[in-house]
Amino acid sequence: MNPDMNAVFSKISEELSRRHDLVLVTITSKSGSSPRGAGAQMLVGQSGRICGTIGGGAAEHRAEETAQMLLQKRSSAEYRFPLHEQSEHDLGMVCGGEISVFFQYIDSSAGEWAQLVSRVLSMLSAHQPGCLVLHLDGSIPVLLDGEMNCTRTKEAFYMPLPVLDRAVIFGGGHCTQALVPVLSRVGFRITVMDNRPELSRPELFSEAEHVVCGDYFRIGDFLDLTPSDYVVVMTNGHSHDFDVLRQILQTPPAYVGVIGSRRKTAFVNQKLLECGIEREVISRVHAPIGTAIKAVTPEEIAVSIAGEMIYERALLREAAGAAALHDCPMH
Structure with missing residues (x-):
C-alpha cells in the first residue's frame, strides 16, 4: 500500500x-x-x-x-x-x-x-x-x-488503494492546530471536535476532513467512532478529558492518547476505574501522549504525538499481516 x-x-x-x-x-x-x-x-x-x-x-x-x-x-x-x-x-x-x-x-x-x-x-x-x-x-x-x-x-x-486511517482529535487549541497539518501529511484523515465555537471553526483546520462543535458529554450525538480510529484527547480540562474517555473506552479505538501531566493522568484514571472502566483497558491509553523528546512548544508536541501515532500505526498494520513499508532507514 x-x-x-x-x-x-x-x-x-x-x-x-x-x-x-x-x-x-x-x-x-x-x-x-x-x-x-x-x-x-x-x-x-x-x-x-x-x-x-x-x-x-x-x-x-x-x-x-x-x-x-x-x-x-x-x-x-x-x-x-x-x-x-x-x-x-x-x-x-x-x-x-x-x-x-x-x-x-x-x-x-x-x-x-x-x-x-x-x-x-x-x-x-x-x-x-x-x-x-x-x-x-x-x-x-x-x-x-x-x-x-x-x-x-x-x-x-x-x-x-490506501484507505487512510482516521484521527479524531478532541480539543481545538494550539497543540491541535499544530498537530492537524502534521498528521495530514503523514497519511491520516482528520476530524476535530471542540465544545467552543471559536475553536471549532473550519478555517482553523484547513487540512481536516471534518470540524465539529459539540458537547463532550454526548459525543455520540456528533460523531460515530469506530474501532479503527486513532483518538487524541486534548480538551481544556480534566473533567472534559474524563467525559471523553469515559465514552470512547466503552468500545476502545485502535489508539488513544491523552495530553497532560502524570498527575493529571493518575487523577483521570482513578475516576475511570470508579465508573467501571477496566484497568487493562485504561493501561492501553497513551498518557502522557507522545514520544519522549522533551517537547515544549505546540509544534514540538505535534511532532512528538505524530511520531508515536506513526509507530503505533505501523505496529497495528504489521500485526494485521501487512508488509512493512520500510525496514532500512529507521530501525
Missing part, C-alpha cells in the same frame, strides 16, 4: 491536463532490506522526478534516469536494482536487499488514462477500497473494487 498515492495521482491528473507524457515508477517486489517496500511510487516527467519516492539515494537516482530514458522511447519496462555492494551493477548502497521496479509509460494523448486517474482519485477521496492493477506488459492499468492484498504475479502487480 502506498500512502502517497493521492499526491501522485493528483499530480498525474495535473500533468495530463497539460499534455505531458509521464512515467509512473512503482516498486513491485523486494528482497532483504530496502528503504521502501512494494507499492512505493514515484512520478517522473521529462525534467526528472515530479513527486513521490521509492526510497531516495542511488537507486532512486538510477530509477529516475531509467524513467527518463523510457519516456523518450515511449515504452514501459521492469528492472531490478541491487542495494548491496560488490554486485555487477553496484549502486553504492549497503541496505543488503534488492528491489524490482516497474516503469509504466503514461501517454497523455490516451483518453483512457484521464478516465482511470479520475476514478482513482474519486475512490481515494471517498476512502473506498479498491485495487490498481498494473499490467507488466505496459498496457493501461485497470481499477478493481474491493479489498485485495498487495501481490505480484508474472503478468501484473496488484496494488491496493
Whole structure:
C-alpha cells in the first residue's frame, strides 16, 4: 500500500491536463532490506522526478534516469536494482536487499488514462477500497473494487488503494492546530471536535476532513467512532478529558492518547476505574501522549504525538499481516 498515492495521482491528473507524457515508477517486489517496500511510487516527467519516492539515494537516482530514458522511447519496462555492494551493477548502497521496479509509460494523448486517474482519485477521496492493477506488459492499468492484498504475479502487480486511517482529535487549541497539518501529511484523515465555537471553526483546520462543535458529554450525538480510529484527547480540562474517555473506552479505538501531566493522568484514571472502566483497558491509553523528546512548544508536541501515532500505526498494520513499508532507514 502506498500512502502517497493521492499526491501522485493528483499530480498525474495535473500533468495530463497539460499534455505531458509521464512515467509512473512503482516498486513491485523486494528482497532483504530496502528503504521502501512494494507499492512505493514515484512520478517522473521529462525534467526528472515530479513527486513521490521509492526510497531516495542511488537507486532512486538510477530509477529516475531509467524513467527518463523510457519516456523518450515511449515504452514501459521492469528492472531490478541491487542495494548491496560488490554486485555487477553496484549502486553504492549497503541496505543488503534488492528491489524490482516497474516503469509504466503514461501517454497523455490516451483518453483512457484521464478516465482511470479520475476514478482513482474519486475512490481515494471517498476512502473506498479498491485495487490498481498494473499490467507488466505496459498496457493501461485497470481499477478493481474491493479489498485485495498487495501481490505480484508474472503478468501484473496488484496494488491496493490506501484507505487512510482516521484521527479524531478532541480539543481545538494550539497543540491541535499544530498537530492537524502534521498528521495530514503523514497519511491520516482528520476530524476535530471542540465544545467552543471559536475553536471549532473550519478555517482553523484547513487540512481536516471534518470540524465539529459539540458537547463532550454526548459525543455520540456528533460523531460515530469506530474501532479503527486513532483518538487524541486534548480538551481544556480534566473533567472534559474524563467525559471523553469515559465514552470512547466503552468500545476502545485502535489508539488513544491523552495530553497532560502524570498527575493529571493518575487523577483521570482513578475516576475511570470508579465508573467501571477496566484497568487493562485504561493501561492501553497513551498518557502522557507522545514520544519522549522533551517537547515544549505546540509544534514540538505535534511532532512528538505524530511520531508515536506513526509507530503505533505501523505496529497495528504489521500485526494485521501487512508488509512493512520500510525496514532500512529507521530501525
